[in-house]
Amino acid sequence: MPFICENVECRAVLARGQVRSIHEDAGWCFYCPDCKARNALKDIGEPGGHVELVQPERSGLPHKVIATARPLEDGKYAAQLRVQRALGMKGTYAVEEHWEQLGVFPDPNQAVAHAKSIAADLLDRKA
Ligand SMILES: [Zn+2]
Incomplete structure (x- = not known):
């Protein structure tokens, strides 16, 4: 190994x-x-x-998690998430998965926190 x-x-x-x-x-x-x-x-x-x-x-193989909050027209924020899974080779990521709207929050920090918690669940489950 x-x-x-x-x-x-x-x-x-x-x-x-x-x-x-x-x-x-x-x-x-x-x-x-x-x-x-x-x-x-x-x-x-x-x-x-x-x-x-x-x-x-x-x-285990590392993941790159990008959690963001996208401002919506009504002043709220949509939680967005992108997860890239690494392959066992230098410089390569497997396909990226992404979710545009995981939920809508009044506060951008809440939206990011939500996206991150989804990421944690996701990576736990598939690990
Ligand atoms: Zn290194």
């Missing part, structure tokens, strides 16, 4: 030999050779035995 950089702008797929895992106070991690982002690692080896590092579950 290669490591995948968690930085959504990078998502480099890195062979294990390409990265140097280091142990910091906060735990194991590696720094992406492409973008220098810190990527957390987890030691699943036997306690006291040899170290076996994996990327934590949460670092």
Whole structure:
């Protein structure tokens, strides 16, 4: 299993030999050779035995979520959402899904918050 950089702008797929895992106070991690982002690692080896590092579950393929509020003519705001799913290759996103109107809110912040909560549900469900 290669490591995948968690930085959504990078998502480099890195062979294990390409990265140097280091142990910091906060735990194991590696720094992406492409973008220098810190990527957390987890030691699943036997306690006291040899170290076996994996990327934590949460670092599945990253998604790019864009939640916006579109002003409507009556002064309210429509919650809009775009989700791009990353593929396991550098620089590629799978097709984008988007929703133009998830609900109408009097306040733009509420509209964005609503769009984000939909995104969270969506990514949870399909993960
Ligand atoms: Zn990177």
